[in-house]
């Protein structure tokens with residue numbers, strides 16, 4: 001592993017170049033570096049940086065942070081954050097249900113601004129021995145005899161450089177350059193886009209996340225500590241295109257169309273610009289090819305409604321590291337463990353993929369959402385079960401059982 005050093009201290013060939021230092025990339029870099037690999041972690045941004053997100057860490061994320069060590073959980077708990085004890089969903093017709101997290105080691109999730117959360121992970125990767133290079137935008141991958149062998153990046157001063165490596169990890173998010181250059185990207189409905197911001201002193205914010213669904217789209221909101229609420233407006237791409245409106249400037253006007261939100265925001269208390277992202281859904285037809293693999297949103301991102309992306313990024317990083325570490329050992333073949341990565345992802349995420357698709361597509365139908373929310377409002381045990389499954393703390397099969405699905409509909 002690190003034995004390949006050149007005289008200047010940097011290896012001639014890195015064991016791993018990780019593209020993107022969000023939760024997926026920083027965690028993969030941390031785990032590989034801790035195992036003794038030489039790791040270069042590249043990001044086009046300078047940290048701390050913002051990321052369009054509702055900034056809720058599903059309760060199971062706490063367990064991953066604890067497993068990762070490095071004092072990560074403590075660092076997150078010491079930073080400004082909020083604790084969320086469940087989720088409230090308001091249907092288009094106005095009916096509301098609340099589900100509480102049940103069965104977790106702690107009955108709450110943490111909600112943390114991405115500026116601090118992601119910076120904590122990047123710092124931990126650096127402490128574990130990864131070389132972190134900010135303001136390097138990766139533009140392409142380099143291949144040798146059909147195997148990915150490095151990346152080409154442009155640094156802040158405009159200089160291009162090649163970074164050779166035994167393995168490239170594409171953790172560069174929704175618009176992954178690595179996935180695109182490898183020809184792996186596929187798109188699928190529902191084709192939504194999101195606008196997010198931070199607002200201070202929002203009326204009626206409690207210790208649960210809120211999801212307000214309308215005929216047009218939905219809004220997710222929740223406290224992230226310090227009196228700040230993170231607000232995400234998610235709309236179908238066709239609505240945004242047809243309207244010709246700029247939802248970054250008309251953000252609050254759109255929120256007022258949701259009955260459960262009207263009048264709760266003072267636009268003068270907006271404390272961060274509106275960030276836009278999308279469209280989703282997007283996925284890679286393979287998460288691993290010879291010499292490269294994809295982690296986090298670069299591998300797949302369906303829809304933010306269930307708020308599972310950060311957990312998936314961290315868990316995916318654990319799976320990637322488990323599969324890569326044996327191959328990166330001296331004499332190992334870095335390209336062979338890739339099949340096992342695909343299998344591990346299927347085992348870990350199959351249930352989650354199905355649940356997030358059922359829910360993500362379901363909220364596109366106002367009549368169905370009204371029906372299911374009304375059933376769950378009358379059956380708190382079922383509401384807790386669904387919310388806990390989206391929090392990754394009860395197995396998805398408990399919700400996907402036909403008898404349970406039937407109780408939600410009839």
Ligand SMILES: Cc1cc2nc3c(=O)[nH]c(=O)nc-3n(C[C@H](O)[C@H](O)[C@H](O)COP(=O)(O)OP(=O)(O)OC[C@H]3O[C@@H](n4cnc5c(N)ncnc54)[C@H](O)[C@@H]3O)c2cc1C
Pocket residue numbers: 019020021022023024025042043044045051052053054055056057058136137138139171172173174175176177194195196232234277295296297298301304307308309310311313
């Ligand atoms: C509106 C919205 C709300 C959401 N809310 C939640 C939520 O509440 N909870 C939750 O768990 N998930 C949520 N998600 C999902 C979550 O934000 C993502 O799943 C998560 O950020 C994925 O992490 P990642 O590391 O894969 O990608 P990212 O966090 O996107 O990180 C990718 C990194 O790659 C870098 N990068 C990109 N391109 C390049 C390049 N060419 N060269 C170098 N660097 C590059 C970027 O600068 C970035 O730092 C939400 C998503 C959206 C859109």
